[in-house]
Amino acid sequence: MTENLSSPAPDVPEISRRAFTKYLTFGGIAALIGGLWALRRHFHRGGSSAARVIAQTEDVAVGGSLIFQYPTPNDSCILVRTGENAYVAYSRICTHKGCPVFYDSSQDALECPCHGGLYSITDGSVLQGPPPRPLPRILLEVRGRDIVATGVVRPA
């Protein structure tokens, strides 16, 4: 019993090489756009985490810092009191290789001891060293004596 495999089955429509290439191209572009959209959502989350009290105003002196976890118990962050009524907070996870950063008051910057990375206390941007991206910023509100984290802004 032999079958002729060189001709297509009668009920299967033929598709030209050009049409096949066109379908592949459009399918690839659609997959790429979907992937980029998913990545953008992943890295541009801002303000979507639940608000939570992370400290009281008297817990940290002007020029001092405090470590806390936000938005989950596994996300280490650092709060710095930069003035009487001014606070900033960032993720402590260095964007280079993930070492924890510390506040260095002598440089008024966040320092990573692993490879000398240095981040601006003003906006979390990279001042020196190998880190490829700024630190994610923790959004804060002061409500009476409570310092409340209200979200995370991840840099592009």
Ligand code: FES
């Ligand atoms: S891990 Fe922070 S600079 Fe390398």
